[in-house]
Amino acid sequence: MSILLQKDTTFIVQGITGREAVNLTRECLDFGSRIVGGVTPGRKGREVHGVPVFDTVEQVVEATGAVPDGSVVTVPPAFTKDAVLEAIESGVKLVVIVTERIPRRDVAQMVELASMRGARIIGPNCLGIMVPGVAKMGGIGGPAKDAAKAYSPGPVGIMSRSGGMTTEIASTLTAAGLGQSTAVSIGGDAIIGSTYAELMPLFEADDQTEAIVIYTEPGGRMEAQLVEWREANDSKLPIVAFMAGRFMDDEEMKGMSFGHAGTIVEGKEDTATEKISRLEAAGIPVVERIDEIPGAVREKLEASA
């Protein structure tokens, strides 16, 4: 199996008539995903690659006779919160937010409402969810033929703060003969809907997943949270980590943010050095090169076999 997304998962695309959203819709349909509708206010009656467009999420529910399982939200930052609240209040349980540069207050409000309603948010500022050979939700991996080249089905789960690096890691694993169960681009912002620790229970419960690879960066304390979760739940699912942005530990880089909004180092806990030692102390090896990931995963798989 996979986590979050299955073959029969239905979803909508909010902001479907935007340029990037049109491409994303094509890519997901080609990959086998079930997109049941799109929403762009004022554009009811159109079609995007055969997907009917509606003004409201409620209209999608009426037209299809069911609440879609998920939504991919790709609308400008100023309108994202409203779109996500609309999806959640319509009963959607899985919302992937692609949009970047959303103010933190808005993200925090969406996440708090989601948790009140039993919904889950992935992102913002992410590329979505990939289940190799089955379905994808978001731009992750790009066009279907490119995605099929990088991703292959198998036992490794991926969680990554960088969308692009999710594919680089998957491709490296695929080339080494290690397929993936589900790859989740979790987003690069300071506050995101689902952290490593919050997705771990799903991977832990998934039969197919035998090991996890995480891609991480300086900033925040998501790794500390992951280590705490593992210890509290006595989780044995092996994890291999890659830490980018070690150079940010240099004195002259203090107070600067690189790459993603969430990479700014604010305290002592969130430097690369501190995170690496925390992860390694918890038995999570942190490799220095992407091309070392397959070897480290194999070692973990053999040790647990």
Added chain:
Amino acid sequence: MVERAGIPVTEYGFATTPSEAREAAERIAGPVVIKSQVLTGGRMKAGGVKFADTPQEAEAHAAEILELEINGHIPRGVLVDPKAEVAQEYYAGVVWDGTRKQPMMLFSDMGGIDIEEVAEQHPDHVGRGHLSNLMPISDFQAKQVAASVGMTGSELNRATPVLARLAQLFRDNDMTLAEINPLARLEDGTFVALDAHMEMEEEARPRQRKLLAELEIPTDDDREDYEPSEFERNVAAIDSADHRGVIQGKDHGFDGDLGLVIGAGGGSLTLTDAVRSQGGRPANYSEIGGNPSVAKAAGLAEQVLRKDGVEKIAVMMSIVSNTRVDIVARGVIKACLKLDKDPAETIAIFRIPGAWEEEGFKILDRYGVEYCDRSVSMWEAAGRAVAKVQGEG
């Protein structure tokens, strides 16, 4: 900001000239403190805060402080405050807790010093409390936090609204940090904010335009801790001139000889590390992504190549699906040709696998540029560039 939020501040005067500072001190008629109004931290250490007993002394201090550059920032003026008769100093602050995904109030009865120090050495003197993002903020939440460090009596009742209003200010104005330190209890029992520090989130600036205008903060003031370099300004200008794709360049803290034209976000971090770990010295950091135009890719490469001491550039990205390999290839070659440089000599390595790679590789072949596909790892490509710039290629 503090006064607008309904938090008491001392009688003060804002001055942009030494004589205005003297007038403010005369009005206050007592010992004063002169504080640099500079939009950066660390002004106390830098000599941006001075005490004066007479208006003449205030004028002299103001003259010095108005000329004093701190972290590359010139003050907008000085604040002349009465030197208050302080009975005790407190700390009140609000920050984001990324793990809880909620704002967190902080309160301490040990104010005037760095809160992180207090939290480390006297953890029982720091109270904490989270706030919902959706529910109204109510005074009792602030009261609980203040009471948790042992405050009671009228002190508690007077401190409570200060913290609650600060929390409201934080949430309403998209702050990432709002602190009053020190928050003083004066001899007469009243609380006043003696100093404050606020940081507004970059992403929220468009919707806070009205407030920023009222505070006379220009829209292009990017609030970095340092002044952007010519390279950084040029790259930013190229980026904003064309809406297609995104480029970014930074060279603060870099002084090497290998120019980097790299992407995207996570790929740039990974590649910068890979260059440095293999003994390379990057001349800059950059990001390229979101399917930029040929002109934009060329613009970034040109700016990197124009940097002093840069003879070679490495053009590298993680596997791309949106950005097109051929467009980036065209752009970097165009930049070389514009500067009369041979692309084969100048581009140490081109490692961008993914969308439109065959078309891209054809163009690179034509100019004799060394390139590789995804079978060469990011680490190996970075190592190849380092070897070439060190003359081993």
